[in-house]
Amino acid sequence: MIDFENALREWSNRDPQYEVLWAQWTYDKRLVSRALQAVGVLFPHYSLHDESHSNTILRQLARVLGPSRIARLSPTDIWLLLEAAYHHDIGMVVPDARKRAWWSNQPFKIHLLQLAESHDPDLRRAARTLSTRTFESLGDEWPFEVQRALLLAMADYARKQHPAMAEEIVETPARISLDSPRILIPRRLFQLLALICRHHGSSFEKTLELPGRESGYGTDEAHPRFVGCMLRLGDLLDLDDGRFCPTLIGTMGRLPPSSRAHERKHASIRHLLVSPKIIEVEAVCERKDVAAYEETERWLSWLRDELKNQAARWAEIAPTEDFGTLPSVGRITAKIEGHITIGEGRLPRFEVERDSIIKLVQGANIYERPTSFIRELLQNAVDATLLRCWNDHHSEILEWEKDLKNQDKALDNLRGILKNYPIQVKVTNPKKRSTISAPKGRDDYRFKVVIEDKGWGISRQDIHYLQQIGGSSKNQRKQFRRIDMPEWMQPSGVFGIGLQSVFLFAQRVVITTRPDDSPEILRITLRKGYRGSVGQILVEELDQPQARLEIGTTIVCEINMPSVPKAMKHPFDSPEIQAAFSDFDPVKDSTLLYKFALAKDEVRKFANESLCQLSLNGITLTSTPSLTGTTPQEQSSIEDSRYFDKKTNIEIIFANPNRGIFVSLFYRGAPLAREFQSISDILSFDVDLHFGGADKFLGLSRDNVRPDKKAWLNRRINKALLNVFPRYYENLRAQAEKNDSVNADELGAASLFAEVNGKHFKPHLISHQEWQSLDWIDGISLGDLVKFDIIELRETGDYSSKHRLEMSHDENISTCKITTSPTVSDWLWQLLSLKHQPTLIAAHANHAAHYRFHRVSGQLLAPLPDDAALRSALQLIVHPDRGMGSRNTLPCPRGFELLRIERSPPYVNQILFRLPLRIVCPFTIKPSGEISVPNIVDAVRWTARNAADESIQYTAKPPSKSTLALISSKMLELIEHINRLMDNAWSSRRAYDLEQIRRELGNAFGPEAIKPSIPQHP
Known part of the structure; x- marks a missing residue:
């Protein structure tokens, strides 16, 4: 440091016009060095960023340049270097008022969400502690743990912004009560100093945007680009140990893993040579200390890259043509005892290529159906619609949140609003391709899919994320809007392969969009790249007359398909597939438009439980309270079978047990595999999950639950079932009292569930007397039924069969023969066994016997x-x-x-x-x-x-x-x-x-x- 400071003093002594630079520096040196002590308030777990760090930067730069080249620097260049060395980390001083403002702003809330997935366990724990705001599990030390969590989260947030904040403080020192005068030196030079401080945290290419030459304070010239590059290099060369203060660390307790790795990084330096001719660094980390090694190697890779980049562009950086060259790059390596490294100090590791991920998605059949990409596009449309709906109606929706009495009506209210934002789908025009354009063995039919929504649209800043796998989760515009939404309304969250999956089946996707926060209308054309990934992206701004002016997005793609597929699974519950397959005669026909029918079926299935209203080829697909795959006879017989549990953010949709006893799962309206183990083998219902992001508990294809989350999810669903069942049961009984439209099977199954799980309900839903008076069929109550001496149950094998009762009396022995479906037989058997012990005879008819094999x-x-x-x-x-x-x-x-x-x-x-x-x-x-x-x-x-x-x-x-x-x-x-x-x-x-x-x-x-x-x- 003495070399640079002495050089400026000599210039001041030699030429009085530079006395102002010397005076400003000597004042700022004392003032800023004192202010830098406050860095430890928010960063006690970081290496020292005080005056000692600034002095080390200047010493290392003095070694790089040598006395002769320092003497050739202009007074303004020296002043800029001295001030930049002291000011570049001043942004790590964060006043209390600023921290309080961060706590309530959206970017910090998004930061907490990202920290919750951090690899650092301390940061992850801190984010979750602050996000849940429930501290009971922390015990008596909860104030200290919360204080630690807040410090870690705030420090990590401030670290990423400190170069920009340093720029602000240099221009306006009063932001941190720094009383540095800005009177005699032109404001222009302080603005240059601010930019230099900002760019020490930017990319090398960004730093090159600094001016190469600038008029100095006096008659000299300044070279801000040179000063900026020297600051970056000096910062990287502060490598020796002793940068952590044990006293500061003691004020916060244990160091987070990332800080411990930095501490051991500095301790690993075995050889360091910085001279005008060569720079060499050798670090040796302790055996098995992989964390310290990776941190050291990352730092040294930055140093290698910086030296190579500056050497390659030195002609643009050096203040004069004859200034000489940078030191050559010697051995800059990191080792770990007992391990082999490759290349420039890298440990062997797995690396995943983006193209390989796409190939894996295709080859591993993550999407079970060849049209699953339509479900992904529809989910994107629903997510975009929810984001716009929240923007338009957030005040109204927040009022629902405050209305504790009617919180369970939130989803129904939302569905009402979303009718104003319909999603229109067209699956049309199966046409044969030209024989010239369709080589032998290639698909020879194609059809068009058009999905039009009234969602929030795609802005210019969103385009960057279209081609990135997982890019949507990093989209700040999306996260800003999503952060304050109620959990039950939030978009599903994505793995980032939804749009990518289209290119497994299509060559081109055309998107026309208008965002809700901009008047511009864009047409985005995405073309298939290598191995099915997104390749070329063309963006055009459309003129108003030829553009679709309505806010939202339209996606158009053409899907190739074979005239007859090599194989297909037959989902016989689909009318679209049934129609296509029934019209196809394999002994003659050469065209089976299976994928075309499957695409329309995909839309219908998605519409069943979607919050948004969908239409297919102009026909509205109404979402009803019925369960997927049921007939009208199998639907619940009460008017409203949907029940939303606000405590768990789960919606339960009940159905008639005649459809069979199974539970279908949905995630925010999208169907999942049936993997739920209910506490009931009596009730039939659907479950729609309105909480969490898809990546939290779903597999990559979003149609199944991760194995490690099944037990947890089962417990949450069962809790929701028990929460909503009393409302469902009371409605069922009330409707039965008004008229006889309630299906006896549904009432019987619900009665059995209430009886078996009565311990969960306060008060009990049903008394013994009420149970006996329930009518079951043909005017026979369950109480009358159990009076028979013998009850014989006979199963027909047909789940939709009607009940038949035959009653007889013989020698004072009464017998009731009941012929019914397997479902009713099962719950009736259990119900009768619970209440009475008549002689039950199970006569299971062999409904397959007529095959006579x-x-x-x-x-x-x-x-x-x-x-x-x-x-x-x-x-x-x-x-x-x-x-x-x-x-x-x-x-x-x-x-x-x-x-x-x-x-x-x-x-x-x-x-x-x-x-x-x-x-x-x-x-x-x-x-x-x-x-x-x-x-x-x-x-x-x-x-x-x-x-x-x-x-x-x-x-x-x-x-x-x-x-x-x-x-x-x-x-x-x-x-x-x-x-x-x-x-x-x-x-x-x-x-x-x-x-x-x-x-x-x-x-x-x-x-x-x-x-x-x-x-x-x-």
Whole structure:
């Protein structure tokens, strides 16, 4: 330091015009050194950033430049270096008023959210302590733990901002009561000093934006860019130990792990040489001290990069052309005892490429359905809508929060508001691609998906995050708006692969958007990059006349699909998939628009529990209180089956137990896998979770719960169920008293749940007398039912079957036979067992017995031995509720082995999966219920292609005419045999003509094709 200070003193003695610079410096030196002592108030756990640190910077820079080059510096340059060395960390002095202001602002709240996921356990614990604001678990020392948490969180927040705050203080010292005069030296030079201090925490490229030359105080020139680069280098060269003050550390207690690593970083320095010719650093960390090693290596990598960057741009940095060069870079390495390093001191480690993540998402089938990306885009639209809704209605929503009596109505109120922000979806235009543009083996159909929302839109600053995996969680604009929202209304939170997932299926995405905080309208075109990632992004600002002026976003993409997929899962609860599959005949058709149907089904499924109102191709998909996948008969019979529990932020939606006893999970309206273990095997309901971010407890695909969170989530859901059940049950009973529209099964199941879990409710929901008076069916109350001596329960195997009661009296013994569904049988059995002990007889009817399959030679379901079994299989295939597509297999009857096909033919339903010998059924059922024999000629050729007999089967060459005639003859014989077998059963449903079938086969394969090969069956 003496070299720089003496140089300025000599300039002052030699030329009186520079006496002002010397006077300002000597005053600031004493003033700022005293102020820097206050850094320890907020940073007792950091290395010293006081006068000793400033002096070390100046000493190291003196070593770098040497006496001869220091003498060549201008007075203003020397003054700037001295002042910058002392002022650059002055931003770490934070007044009390500023800390109080931070506590209430949104950026600090977002900072706490980010710290809650920090790798440093002390910072993570501090953030969670301050965020929950419940200190009971901290015991009697809670004031000290809260004080420590606040200090750690505030210090981490201030550290990231201290360069900018240093700039403010240099320009306006009064911000921290620093009485430094700004009278004789031009304000311009103090502004340059402020920028130099700010840029010590910026990138190297940003520092190069400082002026290269500037008029100095007197007749000299200043070189702010040179001073800024020297400050950065000197700061990095303060490496020796002794920078931590044990006394300061003692005032706060234990050091956080990150601070301990910094302390050991300085202690690890074994060799340090700084001279005008060379800079060398060698650090050796103790064995297994990986934390200290990584901190040391990170610091030395910054030093290596700074030296290389400055050397490469030295011509732009040096104050004069003949100023000489920087020192060369010698060995600057870090080692850890007992470990091997690679490259420039790096330990071997795993590194994940962005493109590899996309490839992993695709290859690992994280998205189970090929159109799951639509769900991701819809979730983005809902999140954007919620953010805008909060901006428009936050005062009204906060009033709901204050209304303690009606907090459970918050979601219903929100749904009412969101009707003004509908989301419109179009899935349209499946069209065949040109044969020229579709190479062999490529997808040859495409359809368009358009999603239009009235959400908050995408601004210019948001575009940066579009191409980053996980970028949305870093979006400050989004976090600012989200931070004050009630938890139950907050957007879902993302993993950041939603938009990326589109490029697994599309080549281009076009986004037209207008943000709600800007009048500009943007069109953003994203094109597929390498390995499915986002590649090129083009952004245009549209003129008002040609733009969509309404606030919100429209996303358009075209999805490629094969004319016939190689494989597909059949979600038979979907009308879209049923329609596509039912119209497809694999023996003839070459087009099955499965993915197109699946896309529309994805929208319908999402709309079931979405808070927002969705429409598909112009038709509103109304969200109702019913459960997903239920029929109207299976829905809850009370008017409002939704119950929101504000304590857990969980919504429970009850249903009729006739749908089956299962629980469906949703996360903020989006369906999840059914992985919930309820305390009840009696009630049927859905669960919609309105809390937390998706990354807190969901898997990467957002459709399943993380294994480590299942038990915790189960407990929370069960708590919500117990909280809302009294309201549901009282409404159920009240409606039953007004009229008889309440379903008896629902009331019975609820009564059993109330009885079993009565200990959880205060007071009990139901007394013994009330229980007995509940009507169940046909005017018979449950109290009357238990008076029977014998109660016989018989299950039908049909979950939607009606109840039947048969009552009899014989020799003073009363018997009641109840035939009902498995669900009702189960809860009724439990309920009766709880209250009374009548003689219960369980007579489980074998509802599969009519198949009449037998064990033969140890094989399950061997070829059917008789026509009765064949008749049973045919009845199953042509049942009106079959709904499984147009083609089915049949067990192969004796005498028709020639028609046997491969075990797993594509797109043919296997009604009996273990059947070793099968044929394709020539009969199909129309949507109207009529039975037909379509495409018989194609069915013959298809049977030849898929024949189990290798002597018949062909691939490249077509079968001979005689082979096709033989198969045709046998097929005709099977049709006629089945026609006789089902004569009475199908009398009113036939939609085929045997003579027409004979003519078609004869015309196609010749006369031999319609001759019987064996005597006809009697």
